[in-house]
Amino acid sequence: DQQVKQNSPSLSVQEGRISILNCDYTNSMFDYFLWYKKYPAEGPTFLISISSIKDKNEDGRFTVFLNKSAKHLSLHIVPSQPGDSAVYFCAASALKSGGSYIPTFGRGTSLIVHP
Amino acid sequence: GAGVSQSPSNKVTEKGKDVELRCDPISGHTALYWYRQSLGQGLEFLIYFQGNSAPDKSGLPSDRFSAERTGGSVSTLTIQRTQQEDSAVYLCASSLVRGQGTQETQYFGPGTRLLVL
DSSP: OOSEEOOOSEEEEETTSOEEEEEEEOOTTOOEEEEEEEOTTSOOEEEEEEETTOSEEEETTEEEEEETTTTEEEEEESSOOGGGOEEEEEEEEOBOTTSOBOOEEOOOEEEEEEO | OOOOEEEOSEEEEOTTOOEEEEEEOOTTOOEEEEEEEOTTOOOEEEEEEETTSOOBOTTOOSTTEEEEEGGGSOEEEEEOSOOGGGOEEEEEEEEOOOSTTOOOOOEEOOOEEEEEO
């Protein structure tokens, strides 16, 4: 049972346009959400996060939106650049007993930005 | 400083053999995580170490999988009697933990690509 779902395995966008990557979750206990970016043969790298007390967080060209009522978040990249081509993972976490947060990851969306 | 390193980068083994995968976390990071990514799948949590606390092993798929973390630093993931379905990329991550209930960014290593023939 997937608790974090990225229903689009791939997305193709023209350079300069907006890329919108979507993520849905089912666990209402999740209160912290992250996006990671992964290039081939490398580990994922942290991109941006958002706490459930916010509905938007912005960092340069990257903005994450959170809609708690819909259990949906999205990552917007504006403007998209060819170097943004990578696999993007959505992750969500909730406080576990013992005080730890262990993110649950989606399957990823492969973004291709065409020059 | 160096990031998270993992070795070997690639491992090919025969079904039934044991394998050991190594992770060197970022110096000073007290939390260490193992994940695996099978083809077309997301990152599947395996095990979590935090300081001297008992590890969270809730993600280990079978008793063929085990992990140790010696001296609060280097970790070894061992898979005994490997099966073809164990073929995956095994990723290690580490993070600082400033206090209970705080969110910390995970820093991932490049992974070990395991192929079981």
